[in-house]
Amino acid sequence: MTEIFEEKLKTYNYELYLLHKVSKAIKKTFNEEKILSIILTAITADCALGLSRAAVFYYDKEKNVIYGKKGIGPFNEQEATQIWTELSKNKMTLEEYFQSSFEQYLSEQKFPQLIKNILINIDMLSNTNYFKRVLLEGNLFHIKNKDDFTNLPNEIKELFVSSEIVISPLFSSKEIFGIIIADNAFHYRPITDSTKTLISLLSIQAGIALETTKYHNIVKQQYEELKELHNAVEILQDKIVKQERLTAIGKLSSYFIHEIKNPLVTIGGFAQRISKTNNLSEIHKDANIIFKEIMKIEQILNRFTTLTLLSPLKIEMVNLKELVEEVIDLFQIEITRKKIVVDLSSVQNISVKADKIQISEIFFNLISNSIENTINGTIKIYAEIKDPFIEISVKDTGKGIPKELLPYITEPFYSTKPGGLGLGLFIVSNIVETLNGKLEILSEEKKGTTVNIYIPIK
Amino acid sequence: MERKKILLVEDEENERILYKEELEREGFIVICCENGSHAIKLIEKDDFDLLVLDIKMPQMDGIETLGKILTKKRNIPIIIYTAYPQYKEQFLTWAADEYIIKSADLTNLKEKVKSVLNKK
Numbered sequence: 001m002t003e004i005f006e007e008k009l010k011t012y013n014y015e016l017y018l019l020h021k022v023s024k025a026i027k028k029t030f031n032e033e034k035i036l037s038i039i040l041t042a043i044t045a046d047c048a049l050g051l052s053r054a055a056v057f058y059y060d061k062e063k064n065v066i067y068g069k070k071g072i073g074p075f076n077e078q079e080a081t082q083i084w085t086e087l088s089k090n091k092m093t094l095e096e097y098f099q100s101s102f103e104q105y106l107s108e109q110k111f112p113q114l115i116k117n118i119l120i121n122i123d124m125l126s127n128t129n130y131f132k133r134v135l136l137e138g139n140l141f142h143i144k145n146k147d148d149f150t151n152l153p154n155e156i157k158e159l160f161v162s163s164e165i166v167i168s169p170l171f172s173s174k175e176i177f178g179i180i181i182a183d184n185a186f187h188y189r190p191i192t193d194s195t196k197t198l199i200s201l202l203s204i205q206a207g208i209a210l211e212t213t214k215y216h217n218i219v220k221q222q223y224e225e226l227k228e229l230h231n232a233v234e235i236l237q238d239k240i241v242k243q244e245r246l247t248a249i250g251k252l253s254s255y256f257i258h259e260i261k262n263p264l265v266t267i268g269g270f271a272q273r274i275s276k277t278n279n280l281s282e283i284h285k286d287a288n289i290i291f292k293e294i295m296k297i298e299q300i301l302n303r304f305t306t307l308t309l310l311s312p313l314k315i316e317m318v319n320l321k322e323l324v325e326e327v328i329d330l331f332q333i334e335i336t337r338k339k340i341v342v343d344l345s346s347v348q349n350i351s352v353k354a355d356k357i358q359i360s361e362i363f364f365n366l367i368s369n370s371i372e373n374t375i376n377g378t379i380k381i382y383a384e385i386k387d388p389f390i391e392i393s394v395k396d397t398g399k400g401i402p403k404e405l406l407p408y409i410t411e412p413f414y415s416t417k418p419g420g421l422g423l424g425l426f427i428v429s430n431i432v433e434t435l436n437g438k439l440e441i442l443s444e445e446k447k448g449t450t451v452n453i454y455i456p457i458k
Numbered sequence: 459m460e461r462k463k464i465l466l467v468e469d470e471e472n473e474r475i476l477y478k479e480e481l482e483r484e485g486f487i488v489i490c491c492e493n494g495s496h497a498i499k500l501i502e503k504d505d506f507d508l509l510v511l512d513i514k515m516p517q518m519d520g521i522e523t524l525g526k527i528l529t530k531k532r533n534i535p536i537i538i539y540t541a542y543p544q545y546k547e548q549f550l551t552w553a554a555d556e557y558i559i560k561s562a563d564l565t566n567l568k569e570k571v572k573s574v575l576n577k578k
Contacts, residue, residue, distance in 0.1 A: 254542070258514050261541040261560065262470055268562015269476040289472045 011194050025098045026209045030216045039206040040072040043182050045097045054182040055115045064122045071115030080186040120153045140168045140200050164191045168199050171207040259300045263293040317351040320383040327363045343380040358431045365424035366394040374398035395450040401443040462507040462575050463487045467497040469515040494523030513540040535574045
């Protein structure tokens with residue numbers, strides 16, 4: 001009694017040991033071929049289950065076919081003797097089998113090659129056929145009666161001419177996706193209940209590992225695709241930034257050519273004339289022109305200092321009404337020519353603490369834009385203190401800004417005017433930002449534009 | 459020999475003075491105007507041997523002016539005189555005779571004016 005108990009304990013112990021080894025080996029890999037090798041090696045290795053040949057078939061549900069995926073083992077008795085003699089010379093542990101290239105050698109043999117060529121149409125099988133039953137019932141079958149062999153597909157019968165065969169289903173979490181088949185050819189050792197249990201457990205383990213591997217590979221592939229996409233986006237972003245820089249440089253150079261090269265040409269031309277003449281009155285006249293042209297360049301550069309806000313702030317009391325009137329004076333000729341009515345009735349006659357240049361830049365640019373876009377219309381200017389803000393607003397009845405362009409108009413070098421530099425609203429939004437204020441642009445095509453600015457009073 | 463008459467279209471006053479005086483020193487009659495629409499009116503009224511045209515001008519720029527002049531007087535020789543190098547191809551295919559990039563050294567302008575007028 002004790003002996004039987006001990007024997008059983010030994011068997012359980014062995015089964016657990018084997019499962020542990022296989023499970024450990026499978027855990028290390030996400031490679032489908034490797035997992036199949038481990039399972040098939042465990043079934044056939046002399047130090048493990050010791051069956052002769054084993055193979056995995058996959059089930060293609062859509063086509064309703066079973067096809068050979070991988071096989072291990074000798075093709076005939078001669079090959080079997082040769083392989084087993086070879087192996088007995090150098091006894092290997094299961095781990096050594098898993099790591100060795102022996103399986104690679106075996107897979108190049110005839111039997112594995114033949115397995116790969118097998119394709120079985122399930123529709124052609126009778127309902128008593130074991131291959132069909134495994135898929136339908138999900139049970140392990142042990143075939144040892146001669147009569148039962150007729151209930152196997154012809155391709156299998158031809159290859160597995162042996163006394164005993166075990167067929168086990170391969171499960172994923174959802175369904176049966178394949179079959180493991182093994183036989184005891186050439187040595188004809190009976191297949192025990194313990195071996196069957198182990199094949200069943202190995203099938204379950206293989207099923208889980210293969211499913212995990214499948215998802216792992218899908219995730220990995222998606223990750224790689226995402227990474228590629230991410231890289232592509234980064235490259236594109238880089239290109240866009242470079243393109244924007246080039247566009248900005250292009251616009252800037254266009255501006256400099258017009259605003260600076262032209263005066264330089266004039267200065268150079270007159271300087272050359274001076275160098276060729278002794279006539280004092282001509283020299284005076286030309287030098288005066290040179291001076292005026294230099295002043296032009298200086299003014300342009302001064303505007304750039306405002307743009308980059310490099311000039312130190314000079315906080316003083318600024319009268320809003322006086323300031324707006326000064327700016328309007330600069331545009332008087334254009335206002336008359338374009339028959340524009342300027343309404344200053346909402347400009348309060350009050351003084352606020354501010355940097356005069358900054359505030360006049362805001363008015364200059366907003367009024368300049370409004371005049372540019374208005375003919376025979378009205379420009380109404382607001383400048384009021386509504387505690388805790390100074391509210392500035394310029395409202396015109398001009399042509400308005402198309403809705404799709406609104407998001408871009410405060411960007412540097414964005415202009416809708418031919419020859420426009422596109423810095424006006426950029427300067428305004430920069431100043432408003434440094435004052436912690438808020439800029440709001442409302443516009444409707446053919447109706448006009450309103451720019452509202454709220455600057456907190458310090 | 460009859461003095462050749464040039465129409466100079468340039469929006470910058472001091473540049474106008476410079477080119478006019480320098481070309482007059484070379485023996486040409488130089489009539490100036492500051493924009494494209496004025497130039498078109500002058501061309502309709504009078505005959506010129508050469509048109510020297512700036513590109514960037516307020517209101518009607520050189521491109522538009524050239525287009526309008528070509529519809530009226532196809533045979534007038536035209537020199538584009540500009541600070542911008544990028545329109546060269548466009549203008550030469552547009553029937554301008556010369557495209558000169560502005561420089562403080564006016565030698566090139568004078569030489570090109572002479573050569574275009576000699577070809578006429």
